Amino acid sequence: MEKRLYFIIGDLFANALVATAAVALTAWLIGGSWGMVPGMLVGMLIGMIIALPLSLALLAPILGIMEVLSPCMISGMLGGMWGGMLPLAGAAILRWGIGTGMAVVVVIYLLNSVTTGPQKIRN
Amino acid sequence: MDTSTQEKWDRAARSFDLMAAYGPEWRWKPAKQQVFERMQPDAKILFLALGTGLDIACFPADRNITAIDISPKMVEKAEKRVAHYPGTMTAQVMDVHNMAYPDGSFDQVFTSCTFCSVPRPVEGLKALYRILKPGGELHMFEHTGSRLFPFSIMMKLMSPLASRCGPELDRDTVANVKAAGFEITGVNHVFLDTVKTIHATR
Numbered sequence: 469m470e471k472r473l474y475f476i477i478g479d480l481f482a483n484a485l486v487a488t489a490a491v492a493l494t495a496w497l498i499g500g501s502w503g504m505v506p507g508m509l510v511g512m513l514i515g516m517i518i519a520l521p522l523s524l525a526l527l528a529p530i531l532g533i534m535e536v537l538s539p540c541m542i543s544g545m546l547g548g549m550w551g552g553m554l555p556l557a558g559a560a561i562l563r564w565g566i567g568t569g570m571a572v573v574v575v576i577y578l579l580n581s582v583t584t585g586p587q588k589i590r591n
Numbered sequence: 592m593d594t595s596t597q598e599k600w601d602r603a604a605r606s607f608d609l610m611a612a613y614g615p616e617w618r619w620k621p622a623k624q625q626v627f628e629r630m631q632p633d634a635k636i637l638f639l640a641l642g643t644g645l646d647i648a649c650f651p652a653d654r655n656i657t658a659i660d661i662s663p664k665m666v667e668k669a670e671k672r673v674a675h676y677p678g679t680m681t682a683q684v685m686d687v688h689n690m691a692y693p694d695g696s697f698d699q700v701f702t703s704c705t706f707c708s709v710p711r712p713v714e715g716l717k718a719l720y721r722i723l724k725p726g727g728e729l730h731m732f733e734h735t736g737s738r739l740f741p742f743s744i745m746m747k748l749m750s751p752l753a754s755r756c757g758p759e760l761d762r763d764t765v766a767n768v769k770a771a772g773f774e775i776t777g778v779n780h781v782f783l784d785t786v787k788t789i790h791a792t793r
Contacts, residue, residue, distance in 0.1 A: 475618060520749070529610050532618035534734050534786050541745050580783055583739070587778040587787075 469581045470535075478531040479539065479573050486522050486540040487547035487572070488565025490515035494551025495561055504553050511552020512545045519544025543572045592686050593661065596710055600662035603757060607643050607665070616645050619732070622781040623649040626732045626788050627701065630654045634698035637722065640705045641682055644669030652677040657697075659685040687715040695724040702731045706767065707758035716771030723793040729773055731789040736761035738784055746785070765789055 470476060494511040502510065523540040524533070550556065550564045627649045630636055634655070638646070641658040642665050650656065656678065660666050663684045673682045685691065687709055700719050709715040719729060736750075737743045743761075750760040765778055765787075773791035780787050 478614075516745075520752075528614065530614045532615045533611075535618055535782055536614075537749075538737075538742050538745065538783065538785065541749075542741070576783075579739070583783050584780045587780060589775050589778065
């Protein structure tokens with residue numbers, strides 16, 4: 469598990485940023501006006517699409533490529549889903565974006581704690 | 592020589608340090624150091640792919656290392672770091688598929704984020720098998736595809752796009768190492784199941 473403060477804060481910031489950007493964009497474009505399922509699906513796609521350049525061009529050089537890309541794609545996807553499904557505006561966009569990004573980081577860190585380390589060898 | 596791969600990495604050399612020298616290197620440095628600590632003092636060592644030489648900072652001193660990379664621009668950028676290595680180190684432009692070394696030339700081979708980019712990975716690993724002495728060691732620091740949902744799907748979706756300007760994201764490098772004839776002695780996951788170290792013997 470990552471224990472360096474720079475990366476812990478960086479991961480939280482990166483995921484909160486990507487999720488908030490995804491919520492804001494999809495809330496502006498769709499904002500729950502397309503019905504729940506189409507809004508959710510299109511929102512998820514848009515969220516993943518904007519997560520890619522944000523992660524690769526802006527965040528990966530300062531925080532690491534794989535450690536940023538995978539979680540931020542999830543944050544973008546979930547953020548897009550909320551913005552596509554719900555009529556969000558103003559502070560609600562920030563709340564949903566930051567909350568989503570932080571929740572994703574917690575889940576990734578927990579998942580990482582059980583997946584990392586030596587693996588069984590099957591030759 | 593695979594010229595399309597060479598041109599791709601020549602283009603990437605311009606911004607490679609900007610993308611990889613800070614965050615990624617700092618994040619991976621402890622795991623990379625654990626891999627490179629296995630470089631033996633008396634061994635003849637092959638390292639690939641050299642890139643701009645960022646990994647040299649993680650190498651132990653006083654080793655005898657031959658480093659190769661397919662990109663002349665990368666090797667050119669690495670020259671200063673190679674010259675400052677406190678040991679014996681040479682850098683050459685070479686394609687892993689067509690290495691000019693005789694069979695059994697090296698005691699140890701080390702790779703760092705290499706087999707996400709080698710176009711024909713099993714062939715490349717077979718070439719490493721050939722140039723290793725019997726009982727020789729292969730130590731790798733690699734990122735691979737994932738078996739965890741939803742990362743597995745996301746990696747597959749992103750891989751065609753990523754491979755246009757850099758690496759593929761969905762390689763099964765452990766399976767490729769086995770397919771090339773190596774015996775795996777250790778696999779250690781560094782981040783989820785996508786960043787890992789792989790240890791094998793010929």
